[in-house]
Amino acid sequence: MSRILDGTAVSRQIKSEIAARAANLKRRGIQPGLAAVLVGDNPASAVYVKNKVQTCAELGIYSRRLDFPVAISTAELLDQIRILNHDDGIDGILVQLPLPSQIETRLILDAVDPQKDVDGFHPENVGRLCANLPGLRPCTPAGIMELLKRERIEVRGKEAVVIGRSDIVGKPLALLLLHESATVTICHSKTVDLPGVCRRADLLCAAMGRPGFVTPDFVKSGAVLVDVGINRISDELQAEKFFAGSARMDNFRARGSVLIGDVHPQCYAVVSAYTPVPGGVGPLTIAMLMANTVQAAMLRRGWF
Numbered sequence: 001m002s003r004i005l006d007g008t009a010v011s012r013q014i015k016s017e018i019a020a021r022a023a024n025l026k027r028r029g030i031q032p033g034l035a036a037v038l039v040g041d042n043p044a045s046a047v048y049v050k051n052k053v054q055t056c057a058e059l060g061i062y063s064r065r066l067d068f069p070v071a072i073s074t075a076e077l078l079d080q081i082r083i084l085n086h087d088d089g090i091d092g093i094l095v096q097l098p099l100p101s102q103i104e105t106r107l108i109l110d111a112v113d114p115q116k117d118v119d120g121f122h123p124e125n126v127g128r129l130c131a132n133l134p135g136l137r138p139c140t141p142a143g144i145m146e147l148l149k150r151e152r153i154e155v156r157g158k159e160a161v162v163i164g165r166s167d168i169v170g171k172p173l174a175l176l177l178l179h180e181s182a183t184v185t186i187c188h189s190k191t192v193d194l195p196g197v198c199r200r201a202d203l204l205c206a207a208m209g210r211p212g213f214v215t216p217d218f219v220k221s222g223a224v225l226v227d228v229g230i231n232r233i234s235d236e237l238q239a240e241k242f243f244a245g246s247a248r249m250d251n252f253r254a255r256g257s258v259l260i261g262d263v264h265p266q267c268y269a270v271v272s273a274y275t276p277v278p279g280g281v282g283p284l285t286i287a288m289l290m291a292n293t294v295q296a297a298m299l300r301r302g303w304f
């Protein structure tokens with residue numbers, strides 16, 4: 001029987017610890033503060049920001065949502081970021097991605113004060129991650145490491161394969177696994193014999209954005225599977241391919257769409273443990289954003 005790695009439960013645990021830390025800081029007269037920058041009216045981005053702001057309220061973290069019109073220029077947005085950098089009530093700055101195409105995203109992310117960079121995207125924090133120095137780590141990979149630790153999944157000495165080399169997930173996850181002494185392979189769209197490379201993995205992490213791409217022929221029996229992908233499918237035939245005969249198909253019929261990760265559900269029977277979608281990696285990302293905001297509030301004051 002394979003074990004489900006319950007990201008919702010672990011995220012609840014992390015959030016209650018963060019709420020206690022925020023309450024402690026409040027007793028010292030400090031309330032950690034997060035600014036969420038939203039440009040335009042992308043509905044998915046609006047939902048993400050709303051959830052983040054709501055979670056702040058639940059944990060006793062101050063939050064400020066800043067909405068800017070879709071036509072804002074890079075220069076205007078840079079001015080806003082600089083204002084937030086100097087705002088003493090703000091410890092963390094989150095720029096919701098993607099930004100509209102006229103904006104130079106890299107310039108915006110690089111303008112965030114590294115001490116307030118709660119997404120861990122600034123080159124200074126990327127460098128700190130590479131060198132294994134303390135710093136703010138990207139939330140999704142940090143959440144995965146926290147899940148593995150709390151679920152007592154041994155990483156040291158294990159063969160870890162990460163599919164995906166993005167700056168947000170694949171690359172930082174590979175580095176964090178390396179720092180925990182896994183032997184790490186990073187795969188991408190040009191990898192030759194992807195299933196063969198993946199079958200070496202004791203720990204297989206899929207971060208591709210390809211619904212159900214990882215099938216049982218990618219997976220070594222008894223491996224641990226971390227599914228980072230979040231894909232919404234609204235085609236009934238495609239949904240049937242993954243969920244025929246399961247309750248998820250009823251879910252699809254009720255809502256007209258269903259979420260699936262990068263891992264085909266048939267893999268679950270082959271592995272020793274796996275993160276489900278939804279309810280696996282997803283909930284940890286917001287929890288780690290909250291953790292980073294509290295950490296940033298402390299780092300900025302020289303408390304470690």
Ligand code: NAP
Pocket residue numbers: 140163164165166167168169170187188189190191194207208209210228229230231281282283285
């Ligand atoms: P991304 O920037 O699009 O990167 C995808 C990566 O997958 C790329 O490195 C790409 O290779 C690789 N890839 C794509 N197709 C492949 C194939 N057929 N074979 C091998 N490699 C392939 O995506 P991302 O931002 O890292 O996100 C990945 C997934 O995670 C998405 O579904 C996203 O929604 C999800 N996500 C979830 C959370 C969460 O909170 N759970 C957070 C962030 C992202 P190349 O580099 O060669 O193109």
